[in-house]
Amino acid sequence: MPKNKVLEICCTNPNCKKWFRSPFFNYNLDNFNANGLKGLRSQCPTCGNMITASKKNIRIRSLINDELDRIS
DSSP states (O other), X not given: OOEEEEEEEEOOOTTTOOEEEOSSOOXXXXXXXXXXXXXXXXXXXXXXXXXXXXXXXXXXEEEEHHHHHHHO
């Protein structure tokens, strides 16, 4: 099965710390540069906290198509 990559952000709220899908990137992440996220903010869907993206709280996950359908 083909794999897709998903960019995720971790909530910085100490009571939440949930990972969620980034609204910033929906394209090929093979040559991703985290510096492009510097200063961008997103709202955590779990607690509502506004998160500033940085190298410390992002990750790229490889997902099989079935997993991608479940989190979409």
